[in-house]
Amino acid sequence: MAKIDMGRSRFKIQRRLGVELPGLGKAGALERKPYGPGQHGMQRKKLSDYTVRLIEKQKVMFNYGLRESQLRNYVKNAKKIKTASWVDTMIINLESRLDNVIFRLNWAPSTPAARQMVTHKHIKVNGKTVNVPGYQVQPNDVIEITDKGAKSGNYLQAKVRPRISSVPAFLSKEASGEKEKAKMVSKPLAEDIPFAFEKRLVIEYYWKVK
CATH class of the missing domain: 1.10.1050.10 (Ribosomal protein S4/S9, N-terminal domain)
Structure with a gap:
């Protein structure tokens, strides 16, 4: 093939x-x-x-x-x-997907790469490993990358060449040792669609x- x-x-x-x-x-x-x-x-x-x-x-x-x-x-x-407008609700739910959140944090170079990181158990939410890409991240949820995930090609590539210039307002992140830790500070808005x-x-x- x-x-x-x-x-x-x-x-x-x-x-x-x-x-x-x-x-x-x-x-x-x-x-x-x-x-x-x-x-x-x-x-x-x-x-x-x-x-x-x-x-x-x-x-x-x-x-x-x-x-x-x-x-x-x-x-x-x-x-x-x-x-609310159903299409606004749909966008908010899509933006809240864990794989999208990982991508929007610039922890992966694309949504497919972010999905791979999630399914490979490289991501934790509130201290627990989550391997479901469509998991709905909620306000105040803390998102972390595992030690193995921080060494993955996807994460390292995103750090060198981030696809998105800035993290959206509904997310925040900070250094956590040699890695980063993030938090969803509020629900996304429909206007956050990129x-x-x-x-x-x-x-x-x-x-x-x-």
Whole structure:
């Protein structure tokens, strides 16, 4: 089986969607070719309403590294909460995922790398190892990286070349010996989503989902 160049694949995804998705880890996807991949990438054609909505949904799916079925579950769960816009609730829940939190702390170069760190038991929450990437981090939870995790290639790469320039306001971190310790100081806001995003289009795409 031919080896897949994941860096190139992630560039293609971002060019096709017309936006840089930090969670994919590769910066600069739109710098040299600010258009979609393939021989028709430079051709501008009018997109159908469905395609425009699909693209907006795919931004969310790819940035957080989810399958369609997983994203639909987030939509369904968010719609059960009547106190706020369901799409805001969905974003807050996605930003609260442990793998996303690890990425946003610049402890991993991408969301897939952060997920790997979690599943390899390199992360502790409130002193206990958590190996579920979708674990919902709550305000006042303390997040730590294990000694083994601090020596991992993902962590060391993120320290040398952080993908995101600053840690979002809902997180804080400080030195803890040769490592770092972090805390979720508040719930994320819908505005914390780290890429250009139109809520209305995702609402329209999933309007039938209950």
